[in-house]
Amino acid sequence: MPTQESPLAPGIPRYTVVTRDVAAGAQPTLDGLRWLKERGYRAVLNLLPETDADPAEASMVRELGLEYLPLPVAPETINRQTVAQFNQIVDSAERPLFIHDSTGSRTGAMWYIQRITIDRVPPETARREASQIGLSTSDTELWLAIQRFLAENR
Helix, strand or coil, X not given: CCCCECCXXXXXXXXXXXXXXXEEECCCCHHHHHHHHHCCCCEEEECCXXXXXXXXXXXXXHHCCCXXXXXXXXXXXXXXXXXXXXXXXXXXXXXXXXXXXXXXXXXXXXXXXXXXXXXXXXXXXXXXXXXXHCCCCCCHHHHHHHHHHHHHCC
């Protein structure tokens, strides 16, 4: 399913407000980053592996005066250490915080895990939120990684 730009956030496909001061979505354009800055966002957490990330994003984010936080996530890296790092960043980063990857799938996966393990929401709620962010039922590798993590860490 192709990502669509949110009418609420020009330049940010799948933009979704997940808490009062955290939003998530897919890869923002420069206009999207500017939009975040104009709305008071203070930090951007990029979940793309370095090989997939836009090399100019870190400098663009910093030039706008925002904090840039890279945390590479892939199905094979969804483990206790990566989840702990994600939770720590989400808990302590400057707010408001925007979390993204290229399509929102990795972001949705990590958000799902946090909502289940930290916030203790029902799986249906976590799944709905993850889907809004960009995690689809066809993201088989990510869903397998999520289930493996949850089975090993309950």
